[in-house]
Amino acid sequence: MSENEKKWACEYCTYENYPSALKCTMCRGPRPFISEDIYSLHDNDDKTNSATGSCDNGQNINLLQCKNCTFQNHKNDQTCSQCGTSLVNASNLHEYIQPLNITQHSDLAQSLSQPRNKSPPASEINVENSRRMTLGKWTCLMCTYENWPRAAKCSMCGHPPQNSQRHPSSSHIISPSNQNIDVNNQEDLFITPSNIMEENNCETEKKLRLMRRKADWNWLNACIGVIEGNPVPVEHYLSSGGDPARTLTASEVAILNRSSAFDVGHTLVHLAIRFQRDDLLAVLLTQIEGSGSGLKKVPSYIAPDIAADIRRHFAATIRHGKGSFPCSFVTEFPTFALPAEVDELPSPVQEQLFSELLDKDAQHTLETDPAVINWSLELTVRLGSRLHALWNRSSGDCLLDSVMQATWGVFDRDNQLRRTLAESLNQGGEMFYPRWKEYEANHASFLQYSLEEEQWEEDWTSLLSLASQPGTSLEMLHVFALAHILRRPIIVYGVKYVKSFRGETLGYSRFEGVYLPLLCEHSFCIKTPIALGYTRGHFSALVPMEPYSRIEARLPKSNLAPDQLQSIFLPLMTRDRKVLPIHFLTESEMGREEAILRHWMDVCDTEGGILVAQQLLHKRPLLVAQMVEEWLNHYRTLAQATSAPFSRPIPVQDYSSDGDTDDE
Structure with missing residues (x-):
């Protein structure tokens, strides 16, 4: 027996190993399993015929008759050569289980006896390469090892690729999309989580280290933050000027290494929608062109820890009503207003403050013709009662947020006010429904x-359902x-008609007017x-700015004490001097609107004849x-940065504070 027959060939790289080798010396592949001839103990003639594959047409033992067309087939055939009927059945299944017996005339023995440096035919390699190139790999013509596209030479034998396997330019590789990719530019490599896992740990770690060094961590941390x-x-x-519409690349997804959260092509908006980050979604939408103006920084965002404490304190002030009217109510009555110190800031800083705090679109809509707020110079200038839309x-x-802003200066982020609203309507339905x-x-x-x-009951059930579902309009x-619940009146200044983006009138708006706690005792509010x-x-919260000093009494009918003159005057009339409607009055109460307003609020007339309600501003x-x-x-x-000896542009700062936030 020759030396070549004693060796065994590796199934992966075809290297011929000595019989004593348990693994391939070249690629460390496992030694193939060689079964013994189980027919040698039964019939030597059958074994010889089976191993050599010879066929004796004169012996019926080597023929198998087809049951369908009676054609005589070779016993090793699985289907009839004439009609294609399957010849395999339970009785002759053992005839098709051939033993693995390597002889000098077998194909495997001939392949093992060939010299190692003999390459396969060029036509076969080209066909195989065309298939591998769709995966981004190229096959070495010397050892048939499949190499990654960026390999300048074979990783197994060091043989360089031929020109047919690479782009005419040595610095480019043909990608699956038939595009040229620069090998020297690591950002253009085919780096995806799937092909990284296919490589060994050393190569994976090298790639990840390289990508981490070149990654934009401001962008990646923003994705994680969402x-x-x-x-x-x-x-x-x-x-820092980041683009909110930026998309994740394959390399960045590989760095983040969270396939369940990040996908190629996702933006911050996609992530905010996917993980239901409504607050962050609002911030991002304001940054996208055409969706709003500027980044917003409300007080609850600058001080998120204190804002969280305020929400917890508000929840502690809620009590559940008992008796004939089981409606929940609050025990404290703050009124939020902008601090007077805002006027002390330089004009550029004031402009930035208002752009980051106010809703400019809502402010413009409410002040344009026909204006519903700030239409009287007597109120805005002389009495200092200009309203600002937060x-x-x-x-x-938005309704619950605006109510919380108008009272405590924070949002209803925890949905505490919404839960209280839903409970009050359900428990006090017998009083609200009629x-x-x-x-x-x-x-x-x-x-x-x-x-x-039945239709009234269906509408009522729908209203109760809306109150209990966060994110639904009220x-x-x-x-x-x-x-x-607040035990105080709510005045809504709103547009008369709801219009589309094109300015077309969609319908009549009924929200404008006065809402009084008519079902509560007057002394309880x-x-x-x-x-x-x-x-x-x-909805937007309309808040004033605190006056610097006490306002002199300019109202002839005012009976306020000296310590209560720090007031804001809210008009109870429209620009055309019509009294605002009072909602949810009964038929017996209609016709006495002005008397009802004076009963529930401190109402007086200005020198110009405007009916106003006084909003007292107490200590915060x-x-x-x-x-x-x-x-x-x-x-x-x-402001200090702008007033320094060498003034510089106002920097945009970021903030680092842990805990829950009210960022928008």
């Missing part, structure tokens, strides 16, 4: 239509119920109202004062 709900890295990325989230929680039904029935009769009792009934603005499906709660002071310190720092 899925974790952390606004700090997102704010830092946007403040920016808030654009989701269906007044709501009578009010809506009067409006329906005015429009010359009526509803059946209706007039919910504003009416909030007035009872306070007379200081809060103001909200309503524009095309969105401690937590609110701390949040406002920290917010002011941010802009004071910017």
